[in-house]
Amino acid sequence: MTRIPSLIILCVLTALAARGADPTHTSYTRAQCQGSAMPYPAPEQIAEYPDSLTPVMINHVGRHGARFPASANHANTIGKALKEATAQGTITPLGKRLLALTDRVTALSANRWGALDSLGMAEQRGIASRMYAAYPMLFDSSSVTAISSYSPRCIMSMYEFTHQLARLNNHQDIYTASGRAFSPLLRFFDLNDEFRELIKSPEISDKVEQYASQTLTYKPLDRVLGEKFRYDDETDRYRIAMAEYSFLAGLSAMGLDIDTTPYLTTDEYNALWRVFNLRQYLMRTASTVSPLPAQISSPLLSDIISSFDEFLAGKNPAKVNLRFAHAETLMPLLSLMRLQGCYYLTNYFDTVGLHWKDFHVVPMAANLQLILFQAPSGTYYLRADLNEHPVPLIPNDSSVYTEWSRAREYLQRCLPLVY
16 A cells, blocks of 8 residues: 555656656746846845845836737747748648737837837836835925936836926925937947957857857647647747747747646756746856856946945935946946846856846836835945845945945946946
8 A cells, every 4th residue: 555655756756756867957937037038026025134234325226018929020930930830831830829919019019119118118107116115205395307218118217217206295395308319328228349249259159159050849739730840940940949939938028828737748848948047148248158147237336336425525415326227237337346146257158147137136116116215323224125025235244234345345346347
């Protein structure tokens, strides 16, 4: 009578041993596997601070909120493959469902590709409301300055955020501005020729494709295109697989509640995510390939330091400085600052998914808040909040409150000498 339970236990142990053979295996949730397309995980409660400290200023750098797909590229790529499978006679019933879904997404996104959606608007209003609730004294008869990149979804994020602040307290002066004049601060990734060459170089693409060849399974494509579908070549198959991932991962951000389990198992979702995550890591953070992706954010970090200096010197009365930009703005900045979970150096790129996770760093509406506090003694302290969770500012120091003079010195040291 004990043989059946023993057999079950043996099977479980065998499965665990097989998984344990790969120390780089990940088991993140399906929501987390949406990566940087994951809707913002709002904190369950507002972070508190000691009664002995008084907030005096805040610098906020935020990503736009959830949006419609940035472009039609992924929908078109997987849709074209599904139509080709139809022509080849290999498409499966599940593939027909996916083709209908691509048509639905395309119709819903028509003339709204990349636009902030209702979920993204709610995310920004929520962050603004929690900021106001945490630091009401900063909004009482004071001024707020906000700038945005020229991207419409960033501009609308700024307006939703500041509109919510005005609803909560209309006794403040709010100044908003947007446009290409702010690109050196918010879209620096467009302006550096050396960086643009780097992200297109084999230094990055070869490493990602090599990792993909060891990681990916193409069973998800077989389920929809059919096992006998004829690809142009292996590069074509890889491209379609990543398009399917990106397409499915972006559905929640546009407000569609679609069950993706028929298309991807959780393990398959994790594998696809790890490839996509590695690509973002190499392109947007400091790595052993190059420190440049982080260094190009130096103008933004320098501007943040200067805004604190000007406030403390009485040269700028604004107690709240808001900046609205992109994931490609935050990933380099957070890496340059070496914030916990945002900076990782390794020559073993298969370990990146364990230590640098895009869904932790830059979900939709991701944000960095640097809050300056003053103690009764007059001493100022800085706290860094990543996505509204306090994190240590200085590596190997667990404190989340750092004396401003030390914090400033550290942030200055983060700036490269060439800058």
